[in-house]
Amino acid sequence: TALDLFEAAVTSDPDDWLPRADYGRLLVLMTNYDEAGPHLTRAAALDPENPRIWLDLYSYYQRTLQLELALDARKRALELAGGDTIEQHSSGLWTLDADSIFPES
Numbered sequence: 810t811a812l813d814l815f816e817a818a819v820t821s822d823p824d825d826w827l828p829r830a831d832y833g834r835l836l837v838l839m840t841n842y843d844e845a846g847p848h849l850t851r852a853a854a855l856d857p858e859n860p861r862i863w864l865d866l867y868s869y870y871q872r873t874l875q876l877e878l879a880l881d882a883r884k885r886a887l888e889l890a891g892g893d894t895i896e897q898h899s900s901g902l903w904t905l906d907a908d909s910i911f912p913e914s
Contacts, residue, residue: 811835819848826855826862834865838900842873860889864903872901 815835818828830852836845849869853862863886870879886895886903894906 824855826852826859829855830859830862830865833869834902837865837869837872837902840872842869845869846873858889860886860891860893861905863889864895864905868902 812835815828815832818825819832822828829848833845833848833852836842836848846869849862849866853859853866856862863882867879867882867886870876870882883903890905895903896906898904
């Protein structure tokens, strides 16, 4: 299953931000916030200059009603986005316009 593959990827390289960020995003979409938070915060620690991670944290913090942290994550994402458009995807997650993780059909 996809969850098993994400868990294996995170386990195989705990210091790789990408599988953690992707797994965290999936867990947010699944509303499994208890597990999503640690993966997203670890991904941000591993790659603190990545606006996509901060947008995922923004989405996570909004959904868990941690509004001050949500505003801080949004501010950080805006600082790092370099002028890229930030928009809310139909899934409810905030993304960069150029983020291809949600290809439109």
